[in-house]
Amino acid sequence: MTHAIRFHETGSPDFLKYESIELPPPGPGEARVRHSAIGVNFIDTYHRTGLYKVPLPSGIGKEGAGIVEAVGEGVTVVTPGDRVVYCDGPLGSYASERNLPASVLIKLPQYVSEQHIAAGFLRAMTVEYLLNRTYKCKAGDTILFHAAAGGVGLIAAQWCRAIGVNMIGTVGSDDKGKLALEHGCKHVINYNSENFVERVKEITGGKKVPVVYDSVGKDTWPASLDCLQPLGLMVSFGNSSGPVTGVDLGILAAKGSLYVTRQTLMAYTSSRATTEEMANNVFNMMKDGKIDLAARQTYSLADAAQAHRDLEARKTVGGVILVP
Template identity: 50%
Template sequence: MARERSEAIIVTEHGAAGVMQWREVDVPEPAKGEVTIVNHAMGVNFIDVYHRSGLYPGRLPHGIGVEGAGTVQAVGPGVDFLMPGDRVAYAMSAVGAYARRRTLSAAALVKLPDAIGFEEAAAVMMKGLTSQYLLRQTYRVQPGETILFHAAAGGVGQIACQWARHLGVKLIGTASSPEKAALARENGAWETIDYSREDVVERVMDLTDGQGVPVVYDGVGQATWEASLACLQPRGLMVNFGSASGPVQGVSLSALQKKSLYVTRPGITAYLDTHEKLEAAATDLFDAMRQGAIKPNISHRMPLREAVRAHALLESRQTTGSTILIPGD
C-alpha cells in the first residue's frame, strides 16, 4: 500500500489548548503487528489535556488523543485476529487518535460488537475501561457496599454510577451543583453531595452511620485529597486516579497512620497491559452495554477541526458527559 496522507491534530509545543494545530500528516504502512484504521469517531479525555499541556510530556511534535473507533483499512504482517473491514475500538493507544486515519499496534484494538455504534464506542471506551478496572479490579466492589465517587456527573463518574447500580452497590457521588448532582442520581448514584453547599465528610458520615466508606474513587486530586482520606473506614483504600484540580503533592504518610489507610495511584496501562486483559475488560464493558446497564451520555459532538474548543470546554468543566470528535467537517 502506498504511503497515504491524513488530516490530524498535532502539537509542536506544550501549552494551552491553542497549541493544537490542524495538519496533514503521513500515514505509514502497517508494519509487523500493526494495522491502519479509518477513524469514525474519537473520544476527548482529560489525559489528552495532560499530553497537550506537558504534564505527561511526549517527544515533540506529536499527535493527541488515545481513544477512538473505526474500521480496519489495512493489516500488517503477523496480525491474525483482524482483517480489513472489521469494526474496532481502542483506548489508551499511543497518542494520535485525533486523525482521520492512523496506523497503530493491533494489540490496542478490540473488535466492536455490531450492536454498539462507533460514536457510542468512542464515548465509552476510555471511561468505561477506567470504570471497569476501578470497580472490578483496583477494589472489587460488592453488592450492598457503600462507596464514594468524586465528580460523579463527569464522564467517568456517570459510567461508574451506572455500573455501580448494575452491581448492587450504593454509590455516593459528589458534584459541584444541584444540576450535576441530579445528573449523577439519574445515572444511578444512590445519594449525592453538592460540595458547593455541603460538607462532604459530614454527609458521608451521616449516610454511613459514622462508619465511613471502604473505598474512595477520586479523579479530582489536590482539592479533594484530605476530605477523601477523612471519609474512609479504618484500613480503607484511597484510589487517586486523576488530577483534574491539580496533582496531589507533599503527601505525609503519617496522615494515613491513624486509620491504617491504603493509597493507590492506578493507571489503565498497568491493568490492561496485555491484549488478553484488554479483551477481558472490554468484554465486561460491552456485555454491560448490551444489557442496557451502561448507556454513554454524549454531551458534545464536534468536528475534528474544533479540537481546541473541545479542550476548552473540558477544562472549564462545561461538559457533563462524553465529548467526541467526528472526522468530517
C-alpha cells in the first residue's frame, strides 16, 4: 500500500485528495520509483483546474526524484538502486511510490541530491531550452524575463549571470526585486509601481530587447510586444494570469514584424538523446555552482492542497517540494 494525491473533478485545491492505493509490479518498460522529493510546479495547477484537460480521475505532478525499487521486463536504462530524476511522462508524481516508463528517468550524478534536484529540475530544464534552444542567448545580450522571482525566473537569473547575459526581470514587489537581483538579474522592474515598457526603453537606451520570455500570459502580453526590437521574438511558455486569446496577427507586423512562439518542454524531451543532453547541461551548471535549485518551501505530501493554495496566491518564492 502506498499513498498518492489524486483528483476526481477539476477545480479548487480542495479537490486534491490524499488516497491509499495498491501499486502493482512494474510492467514491461516500466520502473518503480520510491520518491525522496516531489517538485510542485505551476503547470500542476493547470491540470487541477482543467485548463489543461486530463482524463479523470487522475494523479497529478510531473516531477520527482528518488530511488529505483524495481524494473519491469526489457528495462535497461536503469537498475534497482539507481538514484534518478524525471520531469516528463504520465501525471502522478505526487505519490510516495509510482510506476512510470523507465525511458523518462535520468540517472543522477553523485554530487546532486534527490531533494535538491526535485525542487527545480523541470524549471531548470525549462530554462535550458529557453536560453539555449528557443533563442540562443549569448554574452552581452539584454533580455526581458517576466516573473523573475518565480521558480523559473530565479534559475534563469542565475543562468544568465553565468553566461554574461543582462537579464531585465519583472517582479510584483520590492522584496521580490531584491531577491531577483541577488540571484543575478541585472535590472528589476516592479510592474506594480513602474511602467515596464518605459523602463525597458530607458535601460536599453531606446533599443529595446531582442527577446521577451513570458510565463504570465494575458496580463503582460500586449505591453511585452512593445518591449521588442524589430524582428524580435516573443516567447510565451505559461499563462499564470490566464491564456492569451484572440490574437490579431496584424499587430505583429505593426510592431516590427515580430515573431511569436508558444513553447513547451515536452516538445524537447520527446527525444531521449536531447533530454540527456539538456539534463547534463543542468547538472554541469549545478556542479560548477552556477545555479542553485534548493527548495525554499517544503510541504508534506498530504499537504499538497495547501502547497497549491500558496502557489496560486503568490506566497511561494522559488522552488517548492513535497516530501512523502
